[in-house]
Amino acid sequence: MNFSGLIQDFGPLTITGLAQGAIIALFALGYTLVYGVLRLINFAHSEVFLLGSYACLIVWGFFGLDQNSATPSTLSVIGLLLLGLVAAIVISGITALGVELVAYRPLRKRNAPPLAFLITAIGASLFISETVGVMTQRNIKGVPPLIQPRDVFVIGNMHVTNLQILIIVLALMSMFLLDRFINRSRLGRGIRAVAQNPDSAALMGVNKGRVISLVFLLGGLMAGIAAVMYDLKIGVTRFDAGFLLGIEAFTAAVLGGIGNLRGALLGGLLLGLLQNYAASLFGTEWLHAASFVLLVLILLVRPTGLLGESLGRARA
Amino acid sequence: MLLELKDVTLMYGRIQALHGISLSVGQGEIVALIGANGAGKSTTMRAISGLRPVAQGTITFNGEDITKLRADLRVVRGVSQSPEGRGIFPGMSVRENLEMGAYTRRNRAEINEDLDRVFTLFPRLKEREKQVGGTMSGGEQQMLAVGRALMSRPKLLLLDEPSMGLAPMLIQQIFDIVVEINQQGTTVLLVEQNAQQALSRAHRAYVLETGEIVKSGTGAELLTDPSVKDAYLGVA
Ligand SMILES: Nc1ncnc2c1ncn2[C@@H]1O[C@H](COP(=O)(O)OP(=O)(O)OP(=O)(O)O)[C@@H](O)[C@H]1O
Ligand SMILES: [Mg+2]
Numbered sequence: 240m241n242f243s244g245l246i247q248d249f250g251p252l253t254i255t256g257l258a259q260g261a262i263i264a265l266f267a268l269g270y271t272l273v274y275g276v277l278r279l280i281n282f283a284h285s286e287v288f289l290l291g292s293y294a295c296l297i298v299w300g301f302f303g304l305d306q307n308s309a310t311p312s313t314l315s316v317i318g319l320l321l322l323g324l325v326a327a328i329v330i331s332g333i334t335a336l337g338v339e340l341v342a343y344r345p346l347r348k349r350n351a352p353p354l355a356f357l358i359t360a361i362g363a364s365l366f367i368s369e370t371v372g373v374m375t376q377r378n379i380k381g382v383p384p385l386i387q388p389r390d391v392f393v394i395g396n397m398h399v400t401n402l403q404i405l406i407i408v409l410a411l412m413s414m415f416l417l418d419r420f421i422n423r424s425r426l427g428r429g430i431r432a433v434a435q436n437p438d439s440a441a442l443m444g445v446n447k448g449r450v451i452s453l454v455f456l457l458g459g460l461m462a463g464i465a466a467v468m469y470d471l472k473i474g475v476t477r478f479d480a481g482f483l484l485g486i487e488a489f490t491a492a493v494l495g496g497i498g499n500l501r502g503a504l505l506g507g508l509l510l511g512l513l514q515n516y517a518a519s520l521f522g523t524e525w526l527h528a529a530s531f532v533l534l535v536l537i538l539l540v541r542p543t544g545l546l547g548e549s550l551g552r553a554r555a
Numbered sequence: 556m557l558l559e560l561k562d563v564t565l566m567y568g569r570i571q572a573l574h575g576i577s578l579s580v581g582q583g584e585i586v587a588l589i590g591a592n593g594a595g596k597s598t599t600m601r602a603i604s605g606l607r608p609v610a611q612g613t614i615t616f617n618g619e620d621i622t623k624l625r626a627d628l629r630v631v632r633g634v635s636q637s638p639e640g641r642g643i644f645p646g647m648s649v650r651e652n653l654e655m656g657a658y659t660r661r662n663r664a665e666i667n668e669d670l671d672r673v674f675t676l677f678p679r680l681k682e683r684e685k686q687v688g689g690t691m692s693g694g695e696q697q698m699l700a701v702g703r704a705l706m707s708r709p710k711l712l713l714l715d716e717p718s719m720g721l722a723p724m725l726i727q728q729i730f731d732i733v734v735e736i737n738q739q740g741t742t743v744l745l746v747e748q749n750a751q752q753a754l755s756r757a758h759r760a761y762v763l764e765t766g767e768i769v770k771s772g773t774g775a776e777l778l779t780d781p782s783v784k785d786a787y788l789g790v791a
Pocket of ligand 1: 567570572590591592593594595596597598599639748
């Protein structure tokens with residue numbers, strides 16, 4: 240174990256961990272929203288993310304950009320980023336709604352048992368990722384260098400880059416808006432009502448089907464933003480990009496308390512940090528093993544996650 | 556008739572809970588539904604509000620066949636239920652719970668009027684406006700459930716055991732409030748274990764036994780009916 244390395248690099252590890260964690264947290268919201276309302280783990284959420292990560296690349300491709308392009312001017316970068324975000328958000332949102340419509344709604348109509356949902360979830364996930372795999376010959380796809388990481392400020396040996404700031408700020412802003420929507424708006428109140436007591440929600444006139452579509456959509460929007468950030472950060476994507484990150488995001492959701500929005504944020508950031516500290520402490524090859532051992536330990540102490548379960552109960 | 560059930564049967568899986576019941580509630584009435592535990596009173600309420608699909612028979616509300624209408628749309632038509640077990644949203648404040656009752660409505664001024672009205676009927680709710688529903692006492696939750704059901708400005712208010720869990724003094728009060736709500740123009744279908752109170756306040760009543768209506772009449776008639784007295788009014 241390399242303690243001196245961890246202490247020496249604590250600053251840089253923390254900032255990379257936070258940026259990584261912000262992406263995981265955005266991704267995790269989709270699991271938590273759907274679980275909060277349906278008590279269902281939407282395993283196909285990783286492919287909602289996956290299609291978002293391709294959507295922005297395709298749009299950037301329209302402008303003749305690929306991984307070998309030069310970085311465009313600042314003004315075009317802003318425009319391209321916005322277009323990429325819109326494309327990813329739209330495609331991820333549509334994918335999420337589509338998964339709900341095709342894989343889950345028919346089962347719900349027939350009152351299927353929870354295991355049936357699990358199977359269709361895995362089935363939908365595999366179907367989408369394999370289709371992407373076939374269409375891309377399982378090759379990686381490079382991301383145009385829209386943002387050349389540059390130090391914005393330096394504290395000791397901690398170099399904070401423009402990309403890291405973008406990721407963290409965008410993630411926090413999106414989550415803040417989502418939180419406002421869920422906690423302040425009428426539709427948000429409808430979502431919380433279904434999460435807390437579906438029968439009572441129906442007695443208040445809440446259309447459960449619409450609430451379900453809405454949470455899938457919201458989770459999809461967040462995954463779309465996460466996907467663009469991921470592309471820019473990692474520089475490549477691939478048909479199975481959603482898989483491991485999906486497991487991490489799901490874990491983050493459980494760690495924070497599944498069904499709890501603020502738990503997803505906390506869980507995501509914590510997982511990002513843990514991974515980076517663990518990589519430094521035990522070596523990069525142990526990154527996932529070590530961070531998951533730590534997670535299990537945390538869950539042993541707090542089985543319902545750090546902030547506790549339930550979308551509704553998490554209040555300001 | 557505002558509400559009419561004709562030969563309604565309802566199944567929980569293979570268990571038949573309602574064996575073809577027919578009942579009606581007229582505009583402006585308080586109608587009570589009494590019966591022993593497990594008779595099917597709450598089930599009848601669920602059939603009317605649409606929480607459970609009926610197997611056979613028809614439910615007509617305000618001249619419209621609502622047998623197959625989704626529960627949330629029945630609220631828009633004017634049916635509102637305070638359910639058995641209260642069904643408070645535990646993570647929402649008292650105020651938010653009441654706002655949920657007005658979920659289908661948009662006119663802010665009218666909603667505020669109704670909030671005031673509920674706070675006047677239940678001053679306790681006003682005092683606890685910001686408290687989280689799940690931490691309210693059982694009796695307070697009961698008031699909240701009734702208040703919340705009023706917030707949709709229903710034509711028909713379904714109350715499933717509104718006196719449950721209330722102290723004796725409050726039981727009197729809640730029945731007074733039911734009468735007051737009714738006099739303000741809301742039709743009420745009332746399920747009660749507290750048959751004495753329910754029958755003395757209701758215009759008409761039905762007696763339910765194992766999923767069948769076995770008796771009906773005015774509240775006063777049933778209060779003096781020997782078999783009803785024996786079975787539901789206790790020795791006192
Ligand atoms: N979800 C359910 N699944 C199966 N059976 C049920 C279900 N709900 C109710 N029942 C059965 O249906 C019958 C009627 O129940 P219901 O709740 O309507 O009775 P009730 O008259 O309201 O009784 P109480 O006075 O105890 O509230 C009972 O025999 C009950 O066991
Ligand atoms: Mg009952």
